[in-house]
Amino acid sequence: MADTTGKPLLEVKDLEAWYGESHILHGVGIEVHPGEVVTLLGRNGAGKTTTLRAIMGLVGRRRGSIKYNDRETIGLRSDLIARAGIAYCPEERGIFASLNVTENLMLPPTVAPGGLGIDEIYKLFPNLKERANSQGTKLSGGEQQMLAIARILRTGAKLLLLDEPTEGLAPVIVQQIGAMIREIKARGFTVLLVEQNFRFAQTVADRHYVMEHGRVVDMVGNDELLTSLDRLHQYLGV
Amino acid sequence: MLETIEGLIGVPAPLLFGQLLLGLINGAFYAMLSLGLAVIFGLLNIINFTHGAQFMMGAFVAWMLLAWAGLGYWWAMLLSPLIVGFSGIILEKVFISRLYKLDHLYGLLLTLGLGLIIEGVFRNEFGSSGLPYRIPAELSGAWDLGFMFMPIYRGWVVVAALFFCIATWLIIEKTRLGAYLRAATERAELVQAFGINVPRMITLTYGAGVALAAVAGVLAAPIYSVNPQMGSNLIIVVFAVVVIGGMGSILGSIVTGFGLGIVEGLTKVFWPEASATVIFVIMAIVLLARPAGLFGKA
Ligand SMILES: Nc1ncnc2c1ncn2[C@@H]1O[C@H](COP(=O)(O)OP(=O)(O)OP(=O)(O)O)[C@@H](O)[C@H]1O
Ligand SMILES: [Mg+2]
Numbered sequence: 001m002a003d004t005t006g007k008p009l010l011e012v013k014d015l016e017a018w019y020g021e022s023h024i025l026h027g028v029g030i031e032v033h034p035g036e037v038v039t040l041l042g043r044n045g046a047g048k049t050t051t052l053r054a055i056m057g058l059v060g061r062r063r064g065s066i067k068y069n070d071r072e073t074i075g076l077r078s079d080l081i082a083r084a085g086i087a088y089c090p091e092e093r094g095i096f097a098s099l100n101v102t103e104n105l106m107l108p109p110t111v112a113p114g115g116l117g118i119d120e121i122y123k124l125f126p127n128l129k130e131r132a133n134s135q136g137t138k139l140s141g142g143e144q145q146m147l148a149i150a151r152i153l154r155t156g157a158k159l160l161l162l163d164e165p166t167e168g169l170a171p172v173i174v175q176q177i178g179a180m181i182r183e184i185k186a187r188g189f190t191v192l193l194v195e196q197n198f199r200f201a202q203t204v205a206d207r208h209y210v211m212e213h214g215r216v217v218d219m220v221g222n223d224e225l226l227t228s229l230d231r232l233h234q235y236l237g238v
Numbered sequence: 239m240l241e242t243i244e245g246l247i248g249v250p251a252p253l254l255f256g257q258l259l260l261g262l263i264n265g266a267f268y269a270m271l272s273l274g275l276a277v278i279f280g281l282l283n284i285i286n287f288t289h290g291a292q293f294m295m296g297a298f299v300a301w302m303l304l305a306w307a308g309l310g311y312w313w314a315m316l317l318s319p320l321i322v323g324f325s326g327i328i329l330e331k332v333f334i335s336r337l338y339k340l341d342h343l344y345g346l347l348l349t350l351g352l353g354l355i356i357e358g359v360f361r362n363e364f365g366s367s368g369l370p371y372r373i374p375a376e377l378s379g380a381w382d383l384g385f386m387f388m389p390i391y392r393g394w395v396v397v398a399a400l401f402f403c404i405a406t407w408l409i410i411e412k413t414r415l416g417a418y419l420r421a422a423t424e425r426a427e428l429v430q431a432f433g434i435n436v437p438r439m440i441t442l443t444y445g446a447g448v449a450l451a452a453v454a455g456v457l458a459a460p461i462y463s464v465n466p467q468m469g470s471n472l473i474i475v476v477f478a479v480v481v482i483g484g485m486g487s488i489l490g491s492i493v494t495g496f497g498l499g500i501v502e503g504l505t506k507v508f509w510p511e512a513s514a515t516v517i518f519v520i521m522a523i524v525l526l527a528r529p530a531g532l533f534g535k536a
Contacts (some may be wrong), residue, residue, distance in 0.1 A: 056431050082433035094428045098420040106414070107421055108432035155433070 007070060009034045009190050010055070010086075010159055015064035017054040024050045026214045027064070030192070032159070037181060037191040039201040042211035043237055048194040049091055051211070052161045055192075056088045057081045068159065083111050087157035091164050091194070093148040095136040101128055104136040105151045112156035116187075124180065125150050142173035146180075153184060160184070163194045178203050198225070198232060210235045249507055255386045257503040263392055263461070265499020266399030267454055271476040272483060272491035273403055274450035277410070280423040280486045281443045284334060284345035290473030291356040292448045295322045296455020297464045298360060301371050311374035311456075318456050319449035326448030330441050353470070360466040368463030395457050402453060403492045410488055419443065423486075478521045484534020494532060 008031040017025040025047050032038045040048045054062045057078035066073050073081050082088075087108065095104055105121070105128060122129040125146045131139060139147060145165055152160055162181075166174045181191060181204045195201040201208060202225050210218040212235060220228050247254070271289060278286045299321050300314035309317065329352060337344045373391045380387045410416040422429040422436055430436040455469075462468050476495075483494030498517050506513040524532060 058427055058431055078427070078431045079433050079435050082431055088428075088431050090428060094425060096421045096424050098424055099417055103417045107417055107429070109434065111433050 008032060009069060010192065011067040012055065013065040015054055015066060016062065017050055017059040018061040020060055024214050025054060028216050030209055030216060032190055032192050034190055035188055036207065037185050037193060037205045039193045039195045039205045039208045040211055041195055041198050041201060041208050041236060046211040047214040048211055049163055052088065052163050052194060055161060056086065085112050085157045086159045086161065087152035087155055088161045089148045089152055089163060089165065093144050095144045095147055097135060097137040099136050100133050101136055101139065101147060102132045104147055108151055108155045110156050115156035116153045121150050121154060124183065142169050145169065145177065159190045161192050164196065166197060166200055174200060198236065252386045254507055257507045258500065259388065259392060261500045261503020262396050262496065264502060265496040266396050267458060267472060268476055268479045268499050269403050269492050269495025270399050270450055270454040271473065272479045272495050273406055273488065274447040275480055276486050276488055276491040278444055278447035281419060281440055284349065286447065287346060287350035288353040289451050290469030291353040292322055292326060292451040293455040293472065294360065294466060294469035295356065296452030297459040297468060300456045300459045301369055301464045314456050319452040322452035323445040323449030327441055327445040330444040334444065357466050357470060364466060366466055368465035371459040371464050373460040391460060395461065398457060402450065407488055407492060475517055478517050481521050482524045482531060484531025487531065487533035490531060490533025
């Protein structure tokens, strides 16, 4: 179990974010402790993706406080945020069509020591080795998702932001991704995971934040999940 | 063998090969310039209308290095791209970088205006009659190929242009830096979120594209006289080449550049009256049949 008593690795306070004129986040607060897997749950349009993008410095304008490792990052450019040790796997996966699988895998530069070596990556994701020279976007959806996650495990970043890695994938692939998340948690990575499917979230996470209309409205520990089902059903409309 | 060729096509062989060589040389310049445009367009999404002026600057800097500092051709090959490329970096930092969030039209107007200003400044300073630049001693003279005399310098231009084109292509397609470039061309924001300083990469890419134009300018200096209009005359054809090849395609710009130079040369042999317009006719046909260009992705 992750240590949730000490200092959080990621501490988001009063985060507001805008896309152009649209005010999307209205004071989001999140804490993620080292070694934890924490999910953001919420309906379509609740602001989950925007929260990850805001942490990564990818929104037009943001305000509030985002501390990583006790260091304020709200004023940093996205490349410097990445260099600080946060890695992002976008909802659309972001596999580059003009790069082959190996080039996609090797694209993110190393930002810190301690990332997985290429051998370990191939052990976790054997398909990526077999398809090394294929065009990145020729992989199946599941393989592309594996590639999108694998490439950020290499960099040495300790906090991974994963945006709906199971979206649109077959149940057996979803299970593989679940196993993989547990594996990287066991290796000491910290994960902030966006999910719509809380049955999946339940199998990998320590805690869950619920978002609505650009705010965090609730927080549930994984052990309380079953007793909070009614509440969650209401939030998520399932 | 030469008689056979003459018999087959009804033109004297030296004329044919002479025009082929001229076509190849023009093609070398088309290829280098459209390559620079493609590199810049890919990442910056700006059609660099200053390109012709930067080609001209490359030739002028070579002339100035010789006339004012006594530095010859080989120094110019090294220094002129650095100097002109650096001026490009300043242009990008000061002006062009402000336009990325705006409509393409602004980039077009800005770079066109900058080109006109640069050309005007050079015309004011140097007049428009043109300055001579001598072929370096190592490359003067001609080889007797049996069927024609081949000026060594012209052969050198083709070889050097091929070298720069292939080197650029290799860097973009086969290196890690090239992978960053290709990825940023697709989705710059994500590449930056991986920790790469994309704004700096954009600036340097613009500088590199401009440096390619300057190299072409140095190569051109001994062939065409060095004059302020040398870029704007050439660049109009180059834009047609770019449209035919497909905007932003690296390989497309190289192949189309050399290919169209050769087509133009052959047209001079077989239908001289059409040679000035053949590229534009091809452009019209390509636009009708494949609007994204021969190598462009529709
Ligand atoms: N680029 C953008 N410009 C303007 N508004 C945007 C943009 N991206 C998202 N939005 C708006 O921001 C709000 C939150 O979107 P966001 O993508 O963060 O939701 P989400 O919780 O990730 O939803 P989903 O579960 O569908 O992925 C939505 O109302 C959306 O329409
Ligand atoms: Mg989303």
